[in-house]
Amino acid sequence: MIVGSQKPIDEIWDMVKEFKRVIVFGCNTCVAICHAGGSKEAETIASMLKMRSSNEGVDMDVSSTSVMRHCEPEYFDEVIDELRSYDLVLSTACGVGVNFLSERIGNIPVYPGINTSFFGAVPEAGVFEELCAGCGDCILHMTGGICPVARCSKTLMNGPCGGTNEGKCEIGKDVDCAWYLIVQRMKDLGTIEKLSEVIPPRSWSTSRDGGPRRVSVEHIREYEESAEQKTEAGGSK
Amino acid sequence: MAEDNTTALNEPYRPYGADIKETRPYSPCRAACPAHTDVQAYVGLIAQGKYTEAFEVITSVNPIASVCSMICHHPCEQACRRCGVDEPLAVRHLKRFAIERSQDYRRAKRKLTKKTRGKSIGVIGSGPSGLTAANDLASLGYDVTIYERHPVLGGMLASAIPPYRLPREMLNEDIDDVISKGINVKTGFEIGRDRKLEDLMKDHDGIVIAIGLSQSRSLNIPGVEGDGVLLAIPFLEDVAFDRKPDLGKKVLVIGGGNVAMDVARTARRMGVKDVSMVCLESAEEMPAWKWEIDEAIEEGVTIDNRWGPKAVKRENGKVQGLEVVKVNSVFDDKGRFNPSFDDKTTKIIEADTIIITIGQMSNMSFLKDGPVKLDERGLIQWDRDTHMSSASNVFVAGEVVTGPGSAIAAVASGHRAAMALHLYLQGEEIKGNLPEHEKDKIDQLPGKVVDLLDREQRQEIKHLPPEVRCDTFTHFEIGYDEAEALKEAGRCRGCGGGAVVDPNRCMACLTCLRVCPYGAPKVFAVSEIRPEYCQACGLCAPECPGQAISMVSYDVNEIRSSMPDIIGKRDPKRSDPVIAAFLCTHHTGVGGFNVPGNIRTIPVHCISRVDVLDVLSAFSNGADGVAVIRCADGSCKYKGVAKRVSSRIGRARELLSMLGIENERTEMLTASSTNGNRYSSVCTEFSEKIKELGLRSS
Numbered sequence: 035m036i037v038g039s040q041k042p043i044d045e046i047w048d049m050v051k052e053f054k055r056v057i058v059f060g061c062n063t064c065v066a067i068c069h070a071g072g073s074k075e076a077e078t079i080a081s082m083l084k085m086r087s088s089n090e091g092v093d094m095d096v097s098s099t100s101v102m103r104h105c106e107p108e109y110f111d112e113v114i115d116e117l118r119s120y121d122l123v124l125s126t127a128c129g130v131g132v133n134f135l136s137e138r139i140g141n142i143p144v145y146p147g148i149n150t151s152f153f154g155a156v157p158e159a160g161v162f163e164e165l166c167a168g169c170g171d172c173i174l175h176m177t178g179g180i181c182p183v184a185r186c187s188k189t190l191m192n193g194p195c196g197g198t199n200e201g202k203c204e205i206g207k208d209v210d211c212a213w214y215l216i217v218q219r220m221k222d223l224g225t226i227e228k229l230s231e232v233i234p235p236r237s238w239s240t241s242r243d244g245g246p247r248r249v250s251v252e253h254i255r256e257y258e259e260s261a262e263q264k265t266e267a268g269g270s271k
Numbered sequence: 272m273a274e275d276n277t278t279a280l281n282e283p284y285r286p287y288g289a290d291i292k293e294t295r296p297y298s299p300c301r302a303a304c305p306a307h308t309d310v311q312a313y314v315g316l317i318a319q320g321k322y323t324e325a326f327e328v329i330t331s332v333n334p335i336a337s338v339c340s341m342i343c344h345h346p347c348e349q350a351c352r353r354c355g356v357d358e359p360l361a362v363r364h365l366k367r368f369a370i371e372r373s374q375d376y377r378r379a380k381r382k383l384t385k386k387t388r389g390k391s392i393g394v395i396g397s398g399p400s401g402l403t404a405a406n407d408l409a410s411l412g413y414d415v416t417i418y419e420r421h422p423v424l425g426g427m428l429a430s431a432i433p434p435y436r437l438p439r440e441m442l443n444e445d446i447d448d449v450i451s452k453g454i455n456v457k458t459g460f461e462i463g464r465d466r467k468l469e470d471l472m473k474d475h476d477g478i479v480i481a482i483g484l485s486q487s488r489s490l491n492i493p494g495v496e497g498d499g500v501l502l503a504i505p506f507l508e509d510v511a512f513d514r515k516p517d518l519g520k521k522v523l524v525i526g527g528g529n530v531a532m533d534v535a536r537t538a539r540r541m542g543v544k545d546v547s548m549v550c551l552e553s554a555e556e557m558p559a560w561k562w563e564i565d566e567a568i569e570e571g572v573t574i575d576n577r578w579g580p581k582a583v584k585r586e587n588g589k590v591q592g593l594e595v596v597k598v599n600s601v602f603d604d605k606g607r608f609n610p611s612f613d614d615k616t617t618k619i620i621e622a623d624t625i626i627i628t629i630g631q632m633s634n635m636s637f638l639k640d641g642p643v644k645l646d647e648r649g650l651i652q653w654d655r656d657t658h659m660s661s662a663s664n665v666f667v668a669g670e671v672v673t674g675p676g677s678a679i680a681a682v683a684s685g686h687r688a689a690m691a692l693h694l695y696l697q698g699e700e701i702k703g704n705l706p707e708h709e710k711d712k713i714d715q716l717p718g719k720v721v722d723l724l725d726r727e728q729r730q731e732i733k734h735l736p737p738e739v740r741c742d743t744f745t746h747f748e749i750g751y752d753e754a755e756a757l758k759e760a761g762r763c764r765g766c767g768g769g770a771v772v773d774p775n776r777c778m779a780c781l782t783c784l785r786v787c788p789y790g791a792p793k794v795f796a797v798s799e800i801r802p803e804y805c806q807a808c809g810l811c812a813p814e815c816p817g818q819a820i821s822m823v824s825y826d827v828n829e830i831r832s833s834m835p836d837i838i839g840k841r842d843p844k845r846s847d848p849v850i851a852a853f854l855c856t857h858h859t860g861v862g863g864f865n866v867p868g869n870i871r872t873i874p875v876h877c878i879s880r881v882d883v884l885d886v887l888s889a890f891s892n893g894a895d896g897v898a899v900i901r902c903a904d905g906s907c908k909y910k911g912v913a914k915r916v917s918s919r920i921g922r923a924r925e926l927l928s929m930l931g932i933e934n935e936r937t938e939m940l941t942a943s944s945t946n947g948n949r950y951s952s953v954c955t956e957f958s959e960k961i962k963e964l965g966l967r968s969s
Contacts, residue, residue, distance in 0.1 A: 042929060043926075043929040043930065044929070062776060062778050062816075062817040062819075063778050066778055066780060066816040066817050067778060067780040067816065069782075069816050072778075072816035072817050072818075073776065073816070073817050073818040073819075074815065074816045074817070074818050074884075075816065077818070077884060078883065078884060078887065078926065081884060081887045081888065081891060082887070082926060082929070082930065084891055085887070085890065085891045085930050086930060088891070089930065089931070100817075100818075102775075102776075102778065159781075159782075159785045
């Protein structure tokens with residue numbers, strides 16, 4: 035899932051202080067699971083903003099609402115008119131949601147209420163760890179299921195480097211060396227000999243270097259066409 | 272008396288969560304009650320000090336609530352899930368407490384209901400089922416007349432239940448509630464004697480026959496005829512109406528049921544020292560409630576089990592005793608009543624008076640050759656699905672058709688008959704539209720939940736000592752005081768009042784699963800909180816990041832939405848800080864908090880429900896400090912609360928510090944005493960600390 039983290043209230047205040055009517059718009063999927071931007075946190079941020087505006091002597095109307103996901107239009111269709119009645123939407127979705135809503139809401143600004151951190155897992159309640167970088171060309175089968183792109187500080191394809199130190203990365207004692215983990219894991223799996231093959235330099239065009247990415251699933255896109263046909267068949271509706 | 276423009280039955284009091292409860296399994300206490308009294312709701316309201324609201328919940332389904340608070344056999348208690356932990360809640364006694372505390376309220380709210388239907392109903396009999404039917408039909412806007420053959424209303428409640436069990440002033444409160452709706456009353460009026468049923472059918476658009484079982488069965492044994500042998504109901508009626516018969520020195524009661532206990536204990540109160548009972552059944556088989564038997568024995572009544580009556584022995588016509596024969600067995604292989612005797616073993620039990628208490632029947636003579644047909648056994652022919660007799664506008668309710676049962680079962684029958692008649696007069700289908708007794712109920716507590724629950728002793732129900740109570744017909748049971756009632760109400764585990772997940776908001780994040788101490792949530796596509804596990808502690812709801820969890824028994828948003836009123840006006844020139852104090856009422860109830868006015872108390876059933884948003888809201892509305900006061904370690908009713916709420920306080924502090932509000936202004940404090948004063952001093956000490964820290968200007 036996408037992991038987000040909350041912004042300090044000062045930063046949010048600087049973003050929103052010029053607006054009279056603000057709605058904090060929560061997203062109840064990934065960022066809710068990581069307790070950053072779901073319905074509950076949206077209400078919390080709204081409550082904080084009310085107190086801040088009162089402290090600052092600023093007359094501001096703040097409320098909050100939420101929907102299940104911000105990354106598909108059907109989910110926010112039912113609240114979009116309400117959102118449009120505000121001067122600012124402070125979205126606590128991930129950056130995807132902020133972008134996506136910005137494109138569709140019309141001439142109302144949508145600002146980020148949280149920081150979008152990474153794709154991660156929940157090893158224990160309240161802990162979120164980055165395990166994938168979304169590089170677009172997965173090689174986990176060659177690295178024992180441990181991703182050097184996301185988890186090696188240098189994104190080395192053939193590690194470890196000289197900075198590995200008793201299983202930890204040279205950048206910090208709390209950071210595991212991904213290549214140390216890869217070697218250990220592949221030993222355990224009995225596939226260590228695979229590491230004698232050099233992983234060739236990879237093309238980063240599938241990652242951020244290739245510009246904005248888009249995936250198109252043609253057989254699913256056909257739904258869209260049939261939906262259009264339904265609308266046409268529905269006549270004036 | 273002013274006429275009310277509303278019809279009460281159409282708008283009964285609905286406690287919070289009433290609608291959602293209808294869509295879910297009932298708590299076992301509620302399912303066990305024939306009238307489906309929402310026990311969990313009213314016990315919860317008592318625990319919050321909301322006594323008149325509790326009264327409303329009780330009386331919304333039970334017009335003889337005072338009576339039931341005294342004499343109900345409380346199937347709710349037998350079904351209580353605490354039976355699997357220690358002892359059941361003292362539900363009946365809590366009902367009594369709520370009713371006693373609502374005395375003025377109930378009298379003030381009595382008013383006429385408008386007779387909007389233009390139709391009249393005659394109700395024959397004013398026992399539990401008759402009163403209930405009359406009450407419901409009057410509430411629905413019918414012009415109701417009750418016909419009662421005794422000089423007072425109440426049926427057997429007034430004429431046979433001894434006042435040491437049911438004080439008449441309690442019965443009269445119930446009757447006054449019902450009659451005040453504008454019901455016409457004809458007492459001393461016997462159908463058949465004073466007016467024929469056929470004529471009554473012409474007087475009214477509908478009739479409810481609710482005559483109960485007001486006649487005692489007798490025995491067909493030698494010597495039974497003549498002085499010195501009495502039947503139970505006439506005997507009890509004589510006592511009730513102050514026609515006390517002479518019983519001699521020794522009384523023998525034949526029978527082992529509840530009425531037999533009433534008879535024996537009444538005889539004791541008439542000054543007879545030597546009262547004994549004889550019955551076919553063994554001590555374990557006796558049909559009387561165990562507590563009735565125990566109380567009778569306490570009062571010196573002796574019981575001779577497993578003897579059957581053979582002949583009344585007389586000398587010169589005067590009763591000398593009863594010859595009895597040993598019983599081999601009472602029930603046959605199939606569990607049917609079919610006693611067998613050892614004819615060789617007999618004995619004589621001496622007695623001056625013998626009172627036969629072996630069962631009751633109705634007096635059907637007024638129905639003879641009339642439009643309401645009887646079956647071959649002389650009982651009214653009726654349709655259980657419609658409560659209709661063979662005459663289309665004559666409906667039947669209560670024990671006259673259901674056979675002997677409890678007062679509350681007769682209430683349920685009265686409700687059904689009233690609804691049936693109403694549907695009939697509306698021209699609507701009756702079958703399938705009457706309230707049903709059988710309801711889905713929450714399963715028993717799983718063993719692993721039982722292991723997590725603390726044993727808490729049931730608050731004792733005190734009685735007058737036997738040596739005192741046997742001298743008088745005064746009610747022998749002593750009601751709870753407020754402290755006892757609050758403590759007892761606090762024992763309720765809130766079955767059916769717990770957490771519910773809104774599947775439209777749940778993203779299956781597992782937070783509830785991680786936070787629940789009882790393992791109640793199961794998460795598949797969305798979370799489902801299993802009611803048999805849920806203890807209604809409320810710990811999960813404030814944790815849910817999707818705000819998908821609500822509580823059946825309270826509004827999770829209520830505290831923060833009412834915070835402006837809780838905090839109220841803040842004097843800018845005040846010298847004392849405004850403190851919002853969340854106080855767990857579990858140990859001290861709601862009456863124990865005497866704190867200075869600057870401390871705004873927010874009683875909660877447990878601090879588990881205190882949300883970070885509630886704390887923010889207190890500051891947002893002007894509090895200078897927020898104290899969350901918990902019970903001491905080991906004394907919390909629930910598990911894991913202090914740790915979790917402490918984390919919430921940490922989170923609130925983190926957020927508040929971003930607004931410049933110091934950590935010291937938010938504290939979780941402990942009151943380690945069951946004494947309300949300790950809670951007060953914890954609050955005032957905190958208030959002093961905040962005063963030193965300074966008051967917030969904005």
